[in-house]
Amino acid sequence: MPDLTTNAPAVDATSFAESTDAIAASVSRVIDGKPAAVRAALVCLLAEGHLLIEDVPGVGKTMLARALAASIEATVRRIQFTPDLLPGDVTGVSVYNPVDREFEFKPGAIFAHIVIADEINRSSPKTQSALLEAMEEGQVTVDGTSHLLPDPFLVVATQNPLEMEGTYALPEAQRDRFMMRISMGYPEAADEALMLRQRDAVNPLDALSPVADASQVRALIEWARMVHVSPAVEEYAVSLARATRQHPELRLGASPRATLQLVRAAKVWAALDGRNFVIPDDLVTLLQPVFAHRLIPARTSAASRGHSAGDTVAGIVQSIAGSVRVPLATR
Numbered sequence: 001m002p003d004l005t006t007n008a009p010a011v012d013a014t015s016f017a018e019s020t021d022a023i024a025a026s027v028s029r030v031i032d033g034k035p036a037a038v039r040a041a042l043v044c045l046l047a048e049g050h051l052l053i054e055d056v057p058g059v060g061k062t063m064l065a066r067a068l069a070a071s072i073e074a075t076v077r078r079i080q081f082t083p084d085l086l087p088g089d090v091t092g093v094s095v096y097n098p099v100d101r102e103f104e105f106k107p108g109a110i111f112a113h114i115v116i117a118d119e120i121n122r123s124s125p126k127t128q129s130a131l132l133e134a135m136e137e138g139q140v141t142v143d144g145t146s147h148l149l150p151d152p153f154l155v156v157a158t159q160n161p162l163e164m165e166g167t168y169a170l171p172e173a174q175r176d177r178f179m180m181r182i183s184m185g186y187p188e189a190a191d192e193a194l195m196l197r198q199r200d201a202v203n204p205l206d207a208l209s210p211v212a213d214a215s216q217v218r219a220l221i222e223w224a225r226m227v228h229v230s231p232a233v234e235e236y237a238v239s240l241a242r243a244t245r246q247h248p249e250l251r252l253g254a255s256p257r258a259t260l261q262l263v264r265a266a267k268v269w270a271a272l273d274g275r276n277f278v279i280p281d282d283l284v285t286l287l288q289p290v291f292a293h294r295l296i297p298a299r300t301s302a303a304s305r306g307h308s309a310g311d312t313v314a315g316i317v318q319s320i321a322g323s324v325r326v327p328l329a330t331r
Contacts, residue, residue: 011223022211026071030204033191047264049179050155059184065116065156073210074113081123087130091140113150117157121167135177179261181293227267228277232327243320252296262290
């Protein structure tokens with residue numbers, strides 16, 4: 001892979017592996033026995049995507065986001081989404097300054113490198129929509145003026161898929177802006193027992209110190225971008241997306257944004273594996289977390305989405321992965 005020619009810290013294959021291993025190890029000190037979840041968070045960070053963690057309470061959703069934030073020396077803000085949260089609380093507002101007789105922009109909580117959107121589905125769709133421009137374009141527009149967000153920028157959102165009272169389902173436009181959706185799941189018995197012994201009187205987050213800063217993360221992002229994707233693999237990604245749009249059991253298939261994010265995530269996945277090229281297996285591995293939350297079954301209403309719909313979609317995605325022809329020459 002070629003050297004980077006930016007002002008960011010120099011990165012090569014060795015330093016990329018060392019830096020990403022250090023971040024993953026730091027997060028894993030808090031999130032016991034969940035390497036797949038830790039890797040997914042790292043992929044979203046380095047692929048310039050956003051992560052939706054959807055699971056029952058108490059399994060470490062917010063802890064994962066906070067551990068990732070604590071492992072990087074960058075600005076971090078946590079937004080507790082509640083029914084009375086206003087869009088201006090997220091994006092910021094213009095306030096009149098009587099001394100200068102001008103309006104001044106007061107940045108909202110979204111102005112940070114890593115934003116933890118806790119229980120995102122507890123706020124109204126109007127407030128949720130305040131994230132749309134930020135997550136897609138890295139900026140917010142208030143009173144006709146656009147304000148750039150810090151770079152890199154990552155939203156890690158959490159929600160409980162079972163509790164419906166007092167919540168608002170994420171609209172399709174919002175879900176489509178999350179690169180990946182994952183579930184934490186309950187820990188294994190040994191990991192839960194270890195947690196009891198280690199965290200009886202100590203908060204593991206207090207022991208974490210940053211192992212990278214924002215400029216280093218930016219350099220890692222640029223390095224991952226250089227991973228090669230052959231035309232055959234690109235065509236395979238498009239075929240996977242088109243298969244969801246043509247599937248008779250799906251009312252809504254994967255968007256072009258989903259195809260783009262699948263390839264971006266696959267580049268980081270390959271780089272984390274020490275490769276400078278993407279293989280079809282990278283796309284297949286990432287298909288469920290990247291595609292599934294964007295798809296809507298044909299026979300499931302928006303009001304009745306839940307685990308049954310999720311199981312249906314998961315099965316469809318799996319069948320698509322097995323039915324679309326895999327390219328032979330990929331380098």
